[in-house]
Amino acid sequence: MKLPEIKIKEERGSTLLSVLLKGYNSEWGGHAHELNKDVEAFFKQNPLSEKSILFLNKIKALQRDGTDQEALYNIALTYNHPERVNDLINFLTKHKDYIAEPHHVREQLMLVLGELESSLSESLKNQMNQATSFDIEKRNQSLAEIKTRFNKLIDFFKPSQQTTSIKKITLLPTDFLYREESGSAFEFGDEMILRSHIDNPSNLEHEFLHSVINPIIDKLSPGLTEKQKEKITQLANKKLKQDYGEGYFSLLCEEFIRTYNDIFKKGEKPQTYEDFVQKISGITEDQFQKFLAQSESLKARCNELGINTIDDFKNKSQEYFERFEKNQLREIIFKFYQKYIHEKKQNNKISFERFVLEEFDRII
Numbered sequence: 001m002k003l004p005e006i007k008i009k010e011e012r013g014s015t016l017l018s019v020l021l022k023g024y025n026s027e028w029g030g031h032a033h034e035l036n037k038d039v040e041a042f043f044k045q046n047p048l049s050e051k052s053i054l055f056l057n058k059i060k061a062l063q064r065d066g067t068d069q070e071a072l073y074n075i076a077l078t079y080n081h082p083e084r085v086n087d088l089i090n091f092l093t094k095h096k097d098y099i100a101e102p103h104h105v106r107e108q109l110m111l112v113l114g115e116l117e118s119s120l121s122e123s124l125k126n127q128m129n130q131a132t133s134f135d136i137e138k139r140n141q142s143l144a145e146i147k148t149r150f151n152k153l154i155d156f157f158k159p160s161q162q163t164t165s166i167k168k169i170t171l172l173p174t175d176f177l178y179r180e181e182s183g184s185a186f187e188f189g190d191e192m193i194l195r196s197h198i199d200n201p202s203n204l205e206h207e208f209l210h211s212v213i214n215p216i217i218d219k220l221s222p223g224l225t226e227k228q229k230e231k232i233t234q235l236a237n238k239k240l241k242q243d244y245g246e247g248y249f250s251l252l253c254e255e256f257i258r259t260y261n262d263i264f265k266k267g268e269k270p271q272t273y274e275d276f277v278q279k280i281s282g283i284t285e286d287q288f289q290k291f292l293a294q295s296e297s298l299k300a301r302c303n304e305l306g307i308n309t310i311d312d313f314k315n316k317s318q319e320y321f322e323r324f325e326k327n328q329l330r331e332i333i334f335k336f337y338q339k340y341i342h343e344k345k346q347n348n349k350i351s352f353e354r355f356v357l358e359e360f361d362r363i364i
Contacts, residue, residue: 001154001158001159001160001161001164002154002161003147003150003151003154004166004167004168004169004192005167005168005169006143006146006147006150006168006169006171007168007169007170007171008136008139008140008143008170008171008172008173009136009170009172009173010132010136010172010173011076011077011079011170011172011193012079012080012117013076013077013078013079013080013081013113014073014076014077014172014175014193014195015128015132015175016076016079016113016116016117017072017073017076017109017113018175018177018178019039019116019120019177020048020052020056020112020113020116021056021069021072021177022036022039022040022043022177023039023043023047023048023052023116024048024052024053024056026040026043029177029178029179030176030177030178030179030180031294032180033131033176033177035127035128035131035176035177036176036177038124038127039124039177042120042121042124046119046121048116049112049115049119051111051112051115052112052115052116055108055109055112059071059072059105062098062099068096070096070184071092071096071099072109073184073186073195074088074091074092074186075088075092075105075106075109076109076113077186077188077193078106078110079110079113081188084188084189085106087187087188087189088102088106088188089102089103091187131174131176132173135173135174135198136173138198139171139173139198145201146171146201146204149201149204149205150205150208153205153208153209153212156352157209157212157351157352157353158349158350158351158352158353159211159212159216159351159352159353160351160353163215163216163219163353164211164212164215165190165215166187166190166191166192166211167190167191168190168191168192169191169192169193169194169208170191170192170193170194171194171196171204172193172194172195172196173198174196174197174198175195175197178195178197180197180199180200181197181200181203182203183195183196183197183200183203183204183206183207184207185207185208185210185211187211192208192211194207194208195207202261202262205261206257206258206261209257209260209261210253210257212352213253213256213257214253216352216353216356216357217249217252217253217256217356219353219357220356220357220360220361221249223357223361224248224361224364228361228364229248230248231364232248232251232252232329232364233246233247233248233251235328235329235332236251236255236327236329237324237325237326237327237328237329237330238323238324239297239301239324239325240254240255240327242297242300242301242324243297251329252329255327255329255330255333256333258330259330259333259334259337260337263330263334264334264337264338269334270327270330270331270334271325271327273317273318273321273326276317276321276325277317280313280314280317281314283310283313284310285309285310285311287310288309288310288313301320301323301324302320304323305319305320305323307320332363332364335363336359336360336363339359340352340355343355
């Protein structure tokens with residue numbers, strides 16, 4: 001596989017959806033950039049329309065765990081892009097089957113986004129455009145470094161062009177309403193759209209790896225038994241399942257990427273309980289309360305164990321670690337990467353895809 005063509009440009013639908021979600025819930029997303037205050041101030045004077053609120057309430061009600069942002073952003077990326085609709089419908093049908101009428105949901109969101117765009121003040125639009133333009137300029141200056149990072153991933157995994165069919169990458173400018181630590185990857189045909197904060201390059205690599213890992217797991221899946229699929233779900237840690245559900249496919253893709261990007265690439269090993277205790281030892285009460293306020297998932301996990309303060313957290317660290325942090329699936333995949341490296345030393349032409357398809361069935 002050769003490095004895909006990379007361009008940096010805004011997708012208006014994605015930008016508008018973030019504004020919409022911020023107007024729906026001011027606690028949503030990030031809070032560091034000044035644009036967040038400007039958007040919040042705008043909606044205090046100009047609340048969302050009843051149509052917008054009804055639509056988001058309906059989407060939220062469709063899924064047990066709340067609003068599915070991945071589905072919404074995929075739909076939003078077809079704003080002014082009708083050529084992407086067929087790929088969108090295929091994605092929703094395959095991965096978001098709880099959306100029974102995807103065409104209708106898309107039509108509704110397009111109307112909501114169009115209405116929102118026309119209602120924004122010129123001053124707010126100008127502020128958003130200035131932030132976007134500045135970010136695009138900075139990203140273009142670091143484009144050579146981005147290409148180097150992607151090329152290193154391609155060299156390590158050696159993806160096949162037949163499996164990873166991406167030929168174009170659209171890198172979105174930083175979404176300053178979104179959380180800095182988070183990102184997303186979306187695919188429409190041979191185009192991949194990546195969203196990642198400019199100050200979080202590791203996350204950009206994570207999102208790019210979805211184009212490599214996901215299609216490999218697609219190929220692996222038919223050879224897995226139901227018992228093996230259940231075992232993958234069982235071995236994944238609860239924190240990951242809290243964010244990605246119980247489906248083995250998403251859990252396996254995410255853990256392959258996280259284990260490589262967050263652990264193996266850095267020369268580290270999977271976290272032990274002692275590591276976890278060391279990590280939380282210096283957290284103050286103020287910091288802990290801030291973490292709780294910023295993360296609904298962390299708050300839910302702490303509520304489950306009756307944790308309200310940092311002292312509670314430290315006193316119940318063993319229970320918290322065993323329930324949410326311990327990750328047997330990561331330990332297996334980490335050893336899998338170690339074996340892959342060993343095989344590469346013997347045969348540098350071996351690809352990760354071939355190795356996964358030949359070896360993973362045996363270890364799981």
